[in-house]
Amino acid sequence: xxxxxxxxxxxxxxxxxxxxxxxxxxxxxxxxxxxxxxxxxxxxxxxxxxxxxxxxxxxxxxxxxxxxxxxxxxxxxxxxxxxxxxxxxxxxxxxxxxxxxxxxxxxxxxxxx
Amino acid sequence: xxxxxxxxxxxxxxxxxxxxxxxxxxxxxxxxxxxxxxxxxxxxxxxxxxxxxxxxxxxxxxxxxxxxxxxxxxxxxxxxxxxxxxxxxxxxxxxxxxxxxxxxxxxxxxxxx
Numbered sequence: 001x002x003x004x005x006x007x008x009x010x011x012x013x014x015x016x017x018x019x020x021x022x023x024x025x026x027x028x029x030x031x032x033x034x035x036x037x038x039x040x041x042x043x044x045x046x047x048x049x050x051x052x053x054x055x056x057x058x059x060x061x062x063x064x065x066x067x068x069x070x071x072x073x074x075x076x077x078x079x080x081x082x083x084x085x086x087x088x089x090x091x092x093x094x095x096x097x098x099x100x101x102x103x104x105x106x107x108x109x110x111x112x113x
Numbered sequence: 114x115x116x117x118x119x120x121x122x123x124x125x126x127x128x129x130x131x132x133x134x135x136x137x138x139x140x141x142x143x144x145x146x147x148x149x150x151x152x153x154x155x156x157x158x159x160x161x162x163x164x165x166x167x168x169x170x171x172x173x174x175x176x177x178x179x180x181x182x183x184x185x186x187x188x189x190x191x192x193x194x195x196x197x198x199x200x201x202x203x204x205x206x207x208x209x210x211x212x213x214x215x216x217x218x219x220x221x222x223x224x225x226x
Contacts, residue, residue: 004155031212033212033213033214040218041218042117042201042203042216042217042218042219043156043201043203043214043216044216045213045214045215048212048213050212055212056210056211056212056213058213091155091156093155098205098212100161101146101158101161102146102156102158102214103158104148104155104156104157105155106153106154106155107153107154107155109153
């Protein structure tokens with residue numbers, strides 16, 4: 001198993017454009033999480049999937065953000081009408097069970113210009 | 114809202130020195146996790162502590178969970194340049210039906226050869 005893969009590693013986009021990121025979790029892990037991290041901060045929770053069901057979304061998450069995990073395997077995170085404040089590292093993680101540690105991917109660094 | 118405060122925020126030491134970093138909260142956590150993150154990469158899980166008063170050792174790293182499960186510490190003996198990174202503590206939300214982890218802002222450690 002190669003761990004959690006995220007694509008792309010870097011994305012530069014103009015303000016107002018839509019972007020989509022992909023995450024491939026560890027195949028045995030049915031739990032998948034998206035987090036966002038800005039400079040000098042710890043990761044901030046965005047959303048959680050158990051298999052294909054999205055069971056939790058951050059109350060702080062704008063409606064411009066949407067995530068899917070259509071077959072309970074890979075997941076996508078889409079940001080519509082990007083804003084400069086969306087610039088951050090977007091991290092995907094997977095785990096085997098609640099309470100077990102996460103395996104994070106290397107992240108997608110988004111820069112909105 | 115459960116908050117995790119980490120101290121110090123920054124730490125720069127010489128190779129071979131010992132150090133301790135702290136993770137504190139006013140809330141009780143069922144468990145705490147420690148991660149290390151290198152620039153441009155996702156966090157990597159080091160350890161999970163579950164029982165109040167628990168001590169876990171990982172080579173030169175010693176992790177302790179407070180008796181009241183409100184705080185934790187990480188002690189590194191004879192630090193090496195390879196220990197350089199951002200050390201994050203994280204704990205599960207106590208909110209019913211929530212699966213998210215709350216992260217501290219981290220301690221950025223630099224070990225100078």
